[in-house]
Each structure stands twice: as structure tokens, then as C-alpha cells.
Amino acid sequence: MKRTPKNIFRQGAIPASFVGESIAKHSSKTEIGAHSIFLGQVRADEAEGKKVTAIEYTAYEEMALEKMHEIRESAFAKYPVTCMHIYHSLGKVKTGEICLFVFTSSPHRKAAIEACNEIVERIKAELPIWGKELFEDEGYQWKVNN
């Protein structure tokens, strides 16, 4: 089955209730036995005594969506997963809020877990997205992934 690129981007934080609703939608897919979910939450890091209060995300959206499509297709080819859902915030996400939601499901747990981990790693390494960490005093620094 050929899949078309999906828009992973959401303006602002991803509400926790949206995660619950996404899970609920899978109750009709009775071939599923396992769900694996990763959530990125904005951390109140400190740098030079200043506290991060939010991250503002920007992206090269068209390229990110093409790349994400490639990552998704390669995960579908590699793992026997039933479905995958990926969401990433754009714009401002406050500390304590969710900025990344990766959700994979499969009949048996191994596939869902491995696919979820691989997708998270690839999102962080390969998607042209940038986080600007905003300090309480209006300064900022650019986020660095490791």
C-alpha cells in the first residue's frame, strides 16, 4: 500500500488529552496487541543561571514532511507494525508541555517498541526542525540535540 505524506506538525503543544483520544481510536483494530508511545516534554533546563520557560520550534516544513514520509515508509518495511502516528509541535511550547508524540502499534510488542525507538532517533537526527530555548528574562539559546 502506497501512503501519502502526512502533516506531522501541530501549532503549539500537543495536549495530553489528544494522546488519550489517539489511543482510544485503536480499540476497533483488534489485531493490535501492543502500543508503544514516546512523548517529548519541554524541560526547564538551566543555562548560565537562566531557566528555559519554553521552546519555540521552527522547521523547513516541506523537507521535514518528505523526510518523515521516508522514515515512516522505511519503518513500515522493516517492522510488522499495524500503524504509526507522529506529531511534532511548531511555535511555542512551554516547559511541562508535550512537543513530540510518536505512537506505534503492532500485534506483538517487539515491533511496536523497536519501530517507536527508531522513529524517535531518526526524527531527532534527520528532520530539519530547530528549537529555540526561551529564557524567563527574554533571552534565548538554540537547542542542541545529542
Place this chain on the structure above:
Amino acid sequence: MKRTPKNIFRQGAIPASFVGESIAKHSSKTEIGAHSIFLGQVRADEAEGKKVTAIEYTAYEEMALEKMHEIRESAFAKYPVTCMHIYHSLGKVKTGEICLFVFTSSPHRKAAIEACNEIVERIKAELPIWGKELFEDEGYQWKVNN
């Protein structure tokens, strides 16, 4: 910090909305950067042409809670996780419903992901819980973990 054993058991299915609510409760813990969640969902397996419609879970509860406490303590000792929440159903859970919810959080993703995986494996291998797979025609078979 010494932790007291928690009751992981819930009567019937774990509602998807409960997962959403559990996530929302973590927005005040701003040292968290990553959440890892595993959900077990009851699969409509077939055996000898008959379809599973539900699993009925029973447990040697006191021993399961003691063992779970041990697993939790050892995960806290091994991984720099901020918190862990574990729920397992007892009684009847229909296909498509959630029977296991493992939720770990940490500042950086590696700890949450690894702790979550280890806890899931240990729950399946070490907790005295039994699943009775109920067929649509009222027969049943005992679930086997692999």
C-alpha cells in the same frame, strides 16, 4: 527514598482517557524531558477457528504486588527515571481494550525507554498473573506468554 508497594491492579479495562490524564499530571514536573509508555491491548486471536473476545485476568495479588515493588525499586536503582506508573487489569477485558499500562519518565529519553522496556518484560515474566482467553462461543483457553 523508600517507597511503599502500590496497588497496580484495576478492575476491568484501563480507559484510554486515564492514560491521557496520567500524562497531563506530569506537566508540573518540569525536570522531565521524555515519557515512554507501553500499552497492552487485548488481541482478537484465533485458535481452532474460534475468536478470542476477551481475556479474564486473575492474579495471586499479594505476591504480584510484592514482586512489582521489587521490580520498581530495582528499576529506580538502575535508571535515572523521575517516575514510574504501572497498571494491570484484573477481571474481564474485551478485545481492543487496554489491559496493561506502563509509564516511565526521565530527563533524557534513554532512561525512560529502557526502564519501560525492562519493566514490561519483567511484568510478563515474573508477576503471578494469568489470562484466560474467552472465545465467542463461551469456550476458553489459557493464555501463554512468550
Place this chain on the structure above:
Amino acid sequence: MKILVFGQLTDIFGGSFVRMEDIPDTDTLVRKLEEKYPVLKRMKYLIAINKEIVRENTLLADGNEVCLLPPFSGG
């Protein structure tokens, strides 16, 4: 002595426990149970005393909580 049983063992014993008398240790328990319920010989199970799994022959005392645990299948 009342021995608690779980999972598929409840099918064999027709309930959540079985009573056995004159059981000084776990080896005797297994032998007597298998005499009375030969189908047990084909089943896998562990014995727990006071919520601890014992794998070697162990003396049983009054007041011990003795359980037979078939393979776990939670999750």
C-alpha cells in the same frame, strides 16, 4: 493443609484450592498431588511458600501459605 492454586490449575482442582494432609515438605506435596491428579505430571508449575518461589525440597510448617503457580501470562 490448604494449598492455593491459580490459572489453569483451577481447572484441574475444580476451584481455587486443594486440601492435602500429612505433607511435611514440598517433594511430598508434589508426589501426593501427582498420585491423586496424574494430569499434573504433564503440567508446568512452580511452588511458592509465603509468596517466595522455592525450587528445592522445602519443609512445610503450619501457617505457611503454599501456592501452586502455573506459567504466568499477564500483560
Place this chain on the structure above:
Amino acid sequence: MKILVFGQLTDIFGGSFVRMEDIPDTDTLVRKLEEKYPVLKRMKYLIAINKEIVRENTLLADGNEVCLLPPFSGG
């Protein structure tokens, strides 16, 4: 030619793009940019042409979408 820039590069160029003329290929692009904005020499970035990252010197044509991408930090 309009070159799109992202992330920390927007601080250097004071916006989301920079205009450069007479840029036949990516090596020339880098050389001229670094002449004009010496701070770039200390920065890590990739060049994408039409959403594909190019790592070797590549000819640029009119209509190419050329972007400078600093290290990604999504998630």
C-alpha cells in the same frame, strides 16, 4: 539567488533568507557567504538543494531551492 536559512543562521543573516548573486555552484556559495559573514566559518550547517542535502560541490540552476540548515534540534 535567494537562499533560505533556518535556526541559528537566522540570527546571522537577520532573517529567513539571504540574497547572493553569481553563484554557479555550492562551493562558490560557501566561499562568498563566508567572505561576507566570517562568523559562518565557525558554524556547522548543511546545504540542501530542492530538499536534498548535498555534500559535494554541486551546480546551482535558476529555480533551485537552496537552503542552509544548521544542526537539527527537533524533539
